[in-house]
Amino acid sequence: MKIFNRLLNIALLVLPLLTIVSCTTQAPLEIPAIFSDNMVLQQNSQAVIWGKGQPNSEIVVTGDWGNRATTVVEADSSWQTTLSTIEAGGPYTLTVSGSDTVITINNVMLGEVWLASGQSNMEMPLAGWLPNNPVEHSAEVIAGASNPNIRMFTVARNVTSSPATDVTGSWVVSSPETAGSFSATALFFARKLQAELKIPVGIIHSSWGGTPMEAWISPDMLTIDKDFKDLTKKLKQIAPQEAAYKKWLSGMKSINLETTEENPQPYQGIDIFNQYFTNTETDITNWKSMQLPSSFEATEIGEFDGAVWFAKEIVIPQDWAGKELTLTLGAIDDIDVTYLNGKEIGAHEQEGFWQANRVYTIPAAEVTTGKVRLTVKVLDLQGGGGFMGTDKSMRLFRTDDPSVAISVAGEWKYKVGGQLIAHQLYLFDPEKDSFSKRPKVDLVISSQTPGVLYNAMISPLTPFSLKGTIWYQGEANVGRAGQYMRLTSMLITNWRNRFKNETMPFYYVQLAPWNYGDPSGISSAGLRDAQRRMLDIPNTGMAVTLDIGNVNDIHPAKKQEVGERLALWALANDYGIETPFSGPLLRGHEVIGNKVRLTFEHVYDGLVLKSKIPNQFGIAGKDGVFYPATAKIVNETIEVSTPKVKEPVNVRYAYKNGAEASLFNSAGLPAPSFSTEVEIKE
DSSP states (O other): OOOOOOOOOOOGOOOHHHHHHSSSSSSOOOOOSSSSSTTTTTTTSEEEEEEEEETTTTEEETTTTTTEEEEEEEEEEEEEEEOOOOOSEEEEEEEEESSSEEEEEEEEEEEEEEEEEHHHHHHOBTTTBBBBBBTTTHHHHHHHHEEEEEEEEEEOOOOOOOOOOOOOOOOEEEEETTGGSHHHHHHHHHHHHHHHSSSEEEEEEEEEOOGGGGGSOOHHHHTSSTTHHHHHHHHTTTHHHHHHHHHHHSSSSSEEEOOOOOOSOOOTTSSHHHHHHHHHHHHOOEEEEEESSSSGGSSSSSSOOOOEEEEEEEEEOOTTTTTOOOEEEEEEEEEEEEEETTTTEEEEEEOOHHHHHHEEEEOGOOOEEEEEEEEEEEEEEESSSEEOOOOOGEEEEEEEEEEEEEEEEEEEEEEEEEEEEEEEEEEOOOOTGHHHHHHHHSOOOOOOTTHIIIIIIIITTTTOOOOOEEOOEEEEEOOOOHHHHHHHHHHHHHHHHHHTTTTTOOEOOOOOOOOTTOTTOOOHHHHHHHHHHGGSSEEEEEEETTTTTOOTTTSOOOOHHHHHHHHHHHHHHHSSOOHHHHOOOEEEEEETTTTTEEEEEOTTTTTEEEEEEEEOOOOOOOTEEOOOOOEEEEEEEEEEEETTTHHHHHHHHSOOOOOOOOOTTTTBBBOOEEEESSSSOO
């Protein structure tokens, strides 16, 4: 049976602190977490405010900028109203009054509110995921982050099969103490807007690394697509099972693993029944077996974030006695602590080491011959988890003679020690065999499941009044370019409808180059071209990153450029500021003899081809075989040709996973990957 993962834990989470004065405990007045101290409301709007209260009672919402709204609670205890806001400013106080309760929200600003969403490159904090995934200039920006006019609300990770009514999070003012945990891309976007507009900017940040676009679309919308229709129907059927699992989980002991100023290294020294699992007398006979290396997701564990203990017994040869040994385990995603006969021999207990090969030295004094037990505690924080290397990367050998080694790949015994939901690790007592007694759930849902992130992390925010959305996602959909175009259209329509903003700006990031296992492949190039083609949707824009990626790092460090390029689209199109905001965009192509002439929008004062960058243009005839081509600027066009193609049909630019930008406009902004083909090749 697969493990039901990442279930909703709203019942276990605490709403942000509000000033509440109540005369009775009956029919409490409630508002969602998004309405809390330090919040930003959209200026010059009819801001939607909602909550729960005593049926048929009057609700009064007052902003001390001079406006007031009233409504009556419905029979189902829900209420909603709109409050007029004025031009940007603050701080103000917002009060929500019921029949016997007053909720006061302090330090409220009126300004511009944007939603930031996507996967890991949007989620990546300003402090980076060190040591392997830094953010450029982060230390400098964090040190100078004091700005009361920039606030961010970060939605805690969660999944649920049906729409949730609230999220967990709080509005946080930018400061050196807080900015390191902010989404880097979203913060740089906000900084650029705030610097240009001189008004408060609020970001609602809701993202999750490694997630596909379909997870962020409502199940109702997904039912119109043949690829997702059946699965989304099943989500509605498991609600009772999900509720039972949530209730069971709430009875487990748990550890909060949120990174805070008081606990900057929450993963170090976690006790997940360490004494039981590392004791060589613990009977592992009845533990389940797994062939390593393997990810959790490729086994019966399935989609899972949390702790799994592994154990394996091997025999040390007599001639290794008193010799220093080296143990290699390959890459482990994300965190591990490794033991030999119950004694720790090595560990990686910080984020950012998910690609690092584990190489641990066993001192000669600790080496005993005969049967010994290796034990590894693995904590997966998000996405795929487990042993991610190869058979050859898992070996034990004498440090002075690596040629003779014992393979530690193959069968290991394992037992699940805890499940991670948001920042809470729920512990499963191995001696009580708690995990095997969990309630049955027929459908395994995770952050990969269509619709569940919308249900848990977007739906509870609707219909909060927004100016627009920024989006950085696509890596998890590489290889599905045609489908991605349908999904993009559905997501934008879906969100505009649910946020009651039919023309809401939607600005997104075209994927940066990464090797995807083959720098010369085209799987991600196809998705980049799908993203370019979605610019046909009104009120959309795309920040191009071909020149600021890293072919060896899926999390490029240049987040400032990304955020600021997104901001250029907003400044030019939504705030009336005259500024170049886009790189050259393909407008059309024409075959002229043995050449293809390309025309562009957003050329500004001219096109620029950087000669030091390897050729990025290819040309093909009717056979569809693309050959490297010569590109030449002619006025505001580019002519592409090669002697190998006498009758050209199509042109591609930067159409490989590991592409580099060579085409720019006079403003220094790069052109996106593109193909003139009618159908996207992926």
